[in-house]
Amino acid sequence: MSSLPVRGAARPLPGGSRTSRASRFAVVVCFLVALIDGYDTLMLSFVAPLVSREWGMPPGAFGKVFAMSFAGAVVGAVAVGAAADRFGRRRLLLGSIAVAGGFILLSAGASSPEQLMAWRFLSGIGLGGAIPTISALAAEHAHPERRSATVSRMFLGFPIGAVAGGAITAALMQQVGWRGIFVGGGTLALALLPLVFAMSEPGHEPANDPARGSASPSPVRHPLAEVVADGRAVGTAMIATAAFMILLVSYFLLSWTPSVLAMNGMSPQRSALAGVMLNVGGVAGAFAMSFVVARRSPFGPVAICLALGALLVPLFGLHVVDSVVGREMGGELVAFCLVFAIGLLVIGGQMNIPALCVHYYPASVRATGVGLSMSIGRVGSIVGPLVGGMLMSAQLSWSRLFMLAAIPALVAAAALGWVARSRPADRSGG
Template sequence: MPKVNINEVVNEGEFNRFHIGLLICSCFIIIFDMFDLVIYGSVVPILMKEWSISPVQVGAIGSYGFFGMMLGAIFFGVMADKFGRRNILILSVVLFSIFTFLCAFAPGPLMFSIFRFIAGVGIGGVLPNVIASLTDYAPKHMHNMMVSIVMCAFSLGGILAAFIGIYFIPLMGWKSVYWVAVLALLLIPMMVKYFHDSPAMLLMKGRTEELRFVLSKVNDKVSLTTEMEFVTDIVKEPGSPVAALFKNKRTLGTVMIWIAFFMCLLMINGVSTWLPNLMFSAGYALGSSLSFMIVLNIGAIVGTLILGGLADKFGVKKVLVPMYIMAAVSLTLLGFKNNMIILYLLVFITGACTMGAQNISYSFVSQYYPPLMRSTAIGFASGIGRIGGIIGPTFGGILVSLNLSTQMNFLSFALPGIFAAVAFSFVPLKLAYHQKIKKEIDIA
């Protein structure tokens, strides 16, 4: 009986209609994912007046969503590697859609906070499974580019939230923006069609007919008959996928990845929160200070796409380390007086080398670990990173309260970029998973 290596079938496939459908579906999920997260900012002024809540309460309610995301990324990442990515991804979408929708019916801040937290858990479970699924089925030469395109959908979700808030709130009130969230449930049939569990899991569980079906879609140049026997060079490691993060010489890489994610998201969230204020304090007009945020996000989109192409060509690590160093340099230079053209250029580079590099780092993690623990790895890296993201705005607030110079403020935000670069430089690339395994394991 002829043998077919499932990994080679996927890696050698060409970008086709299946990948386009998977990409489009992933982008829509991420757009709704980001929309549900950021729409809160649009209704804050109204909620403060309607419910008579203080700025401290507003901040606490916002934090509940981020804590939910952290827990959801870790929990659903682990569950996906145990029970399958598609079901967990659908559950995540259902959670964030329904509970964001229910926010419109919250009678007060307590129930609103509870709904926000549960919606955050669902939001946290989305990214690890979307990225893992893309990596499972993307052609080898397009792993990073496909992830890059999907990560740009985060910015689109933020833009969509802003436009919907501007149009719907004056027309139908603040509750109307939360009604939009339920539309994400319409994506479920599309998710059932284009999302599948990893090829290794399908083979391990004996779901060979489903495996044959999806592989024929992924690589339509290969004829897969019932007489063929599927094999893989991926070995299921004993124990839990969480423990496996620290086995087979992965401990150093796992710890360094977590440090890099923590530092980078601290830097990104801190800069995103405080950039307009810092520029205004440095003597720039408020209007131009706010425009820096637009340039920052444009830089993130352009940078993500460019870095994705470079990562596919040269390798992710070779791109990430210099990008984090460039982010630190550009942030440091922002602390000095420059003309507006140079300032906008520095802000653009900052967006490309912080948000853009962070987006690519998710792709790195998805390829660094074996498929049967991929969602767990991304979930934990994302969860640890969320902690840095939560600390980032507070870190900026402490800096501002110390009345430091503008140069010292930006230098302080630049230092995490250096730490992230150093951490990623210590991540070893030669692991047991990446070495060629001579013995093929027949799981079926």
């Protein structure tokens, strides 16, 4: 008696229109959740000057609010990711969005920096926990041969939400104030609850999952123990190292590239576009890479992109910042082209972190795997701007500064290259 191979999918393969529609609906909802997370991240950056001015906060003091948001996201990614694998992903996603939306709304009524930090920490737990959960849900609703590609495209909601949400916030914050911006963000998050409730949640079939390498049952373990079981400990360490390094260099570039260009003769208005170009390049890179990872393991392609991006970063410092900007005809065009290319390769690689984890881990612990890597990556996103500030204070030459900035990308490429070489026969996660 023959049957279609499910290869880790917990529902029939798309063939029935009802299943196909339900799967597409679930992926779209996951995309919308990522969109809200991206919007919330950049929303805080836009309202920071208004909040600081109202409360008379000294320059730099708002950094504690950013830090608490990131810290909450780290806690949420690990704790909710593991809980989702044990108690149900849709259920935990509902809870995460309710917590995020509720505390974003409470942020609108904050009366002191300390209260705002508390609400942002708690809303960060909700949004941080949503990311590994939607990654696992999108993977389970995808066709087994397009799993990594589906997660990559779903996660494009984050940068799109950041760019679009930033534009909306910039247009409205003078009319509604920073409190109105928080009200809007919380309302949008809570509006997703009925959509998440309407999603179907496929169950697990761990015995058939290709990432286990065997069709035989395995003993029940805690999700955090499962991610390092069956020979995955070194691979997990390599993925975590890569996530930390990728987000470190990504947030270094996003934080300091506009400032460096402005210091070297580019107008403040045009240098601010550099951050936009990095994000636009990242979206384009992640989207283009989704077609590649649809046909093979994502580790090799992402490692190659990071290695190429690492070569462009010092080139930017050597030829653009030191000698091109403001000094040669077409210098700004060259600068923007290099910035776009770096975003394409480095930021685009960063956006594939959830797809890497979805490919690597069994269905039963995908949310835990994504949560662990993303939480460690979030630490890198905090360290990156701080390291950049220290290097800027050391008054290094621009060429040396960007040469040092390329090292984390090379380390990440090497780590993912190791995983790719250690799993040469694996073609299952696409």
